[in-house]
Amino acid sequence: MEQSLALLLSYAFVKNALAAGIMAAIASGIIGTLVVVNRMVFLAGGIAHAAYGGIGLAFFTGMPVLPTVLGFSLCSSAAIGILTKKRSERTDTMIGVLWAMGMAIGILLIDMTPGYNVDLMSFLFGSILAVSPNDLVFMMIMDGIVTFLVAAFYRLLLAYSYDREFLAARGINTTLVHLFLMALVAVSVVMTIRVVGLVLVMALFTMAPYLAEKWTGTLWSMMFTAVILNTIFITAGILIACVFNLSSGATIILVAGTFFLLTLNLSPGRFFMKNP
């Protein structure tokens, strides 16, 4: 076992995969925390699935995939953000509409693209073993931007998440904060698509933050714990997938899901929180 691990780690593609996995863990842990505390899991799922339109656009135009998907997702997240803000009583309906429309656009654009693309499945279910050095650079920059923005606007995001109406009463344009948060979600989703695929993205955005929330008492420690958990899930998932020759995305999700179900009723919070 040790030998096969050492052998695995000597391959460049495995190293790339692990590097990409850790970067996806950082983005999904931090932004997943904000998604969970703002109760916008369905919203983030909508952005993730609508990103399929961006993949179709990239194939149709021949543009580089990740930047194209990022641009498309930023637009669709802004659209979802504006529609959900205007009709807040029917938020989930609006998300459902854009979720389906984004995917439909992607399917039609791929229909119109000459030739058949085998690579398509990798965007749906992850293709971490085919991460290129270009992808790595792109992910690193996105990670840097997301981490910087969350650290810079930490207090604003905390206040928004706790009580957005109070923030509006203090004279803050909460629609802008909402759109800002949606854009952060879009960037993180695009980064994570490479690792687990857009269908499975939501698992990384929900399971680790949920467990982290039970074990911690502040937003930043919840983010930190979620990043650590996601790093463990993704690293373990990639290694298991390599050893047993399985799909990396699905393996990661099952590792995370098994851990999630096993620890659901444990509360280590008792041991390291002053006031459980």
Next chain:
Amino acid sequence: MTQAVLKNTVKTAVLALDIRDVTFSLSGNTILKDVNITIQQGDFVAVIGPNGSGKTTFLKLILGLYRPDKGTIRVLGQEPNRACSHIGYMPQHPTGDRIFPARVIDVVLSGLIAGNGLLPSLVRVIGPSCNNQDKRKALECLELMGIRGLAKKNVGNLSGGQLQRVLLARALVSNPKILLLDEPMANIDMGTRGILFDLLADLNRSMTILMVTHDIGLISRHIKSVLCIGPQVFFHEAAELTMDMTQALGLQGETCHMELLGHGIPHRVLGRHNEMSEKRGKMIKNRRSDQQESKG
């Protein structure tokens, strides 16, 4: 430490609140109709009215969270959106405990964030943590509320009354000129109510207070005037403690009857609104203190 909160000096020149011909409806229901109210700085107003009469909506109009369909609202002589950094707001306590990963002090500190209706003033927002001066202010406010010991506790683990005091501290931390309180005493036990009312009276020396309340029994001796909200709004420039507000609260019509409660001598009755509006402008307040003494 009370002094730290009481830094504002009362300026009487600018009206705290100047509402002219305001009509507002929300999803088809007319909540306010042709409302005219002026409230001087330094006033302590109880806002009363039946369920669904629009008391909370009225506060939200003042905060600029809603815009009136017709008419103008001026807060301290400014548009509500511009004045909101001078307003301390305590929303109605949400029912049920809310799990959220933040400490009490983080929530109080969020009361310092301010903006001009578009962008936040970045000083309060940029950077992951607050400066020590802000932290000291937040701790002072928690101390005023008698819950300094809870500062590091998770907000999800508080009782309803504790959370309410945290939200009151959050409203106070920016040292506002106007304090808008939406049912501040709803979950607070009787002993603490007395303490908090005394505190509000103290704060009232430096800030105007508007307080929504359901519970007429709570209209304390500190209140200076009463605002009745229905489709029309009536402003009584005197606090009358012994009125049968339960009847007033039950009435849905356009009138607001406040009648005599049969104990306490001398009886005090608020007149019908038409009489009151004629009397408007006269200062009845000076009678108030004599009456309170005789009431014992």
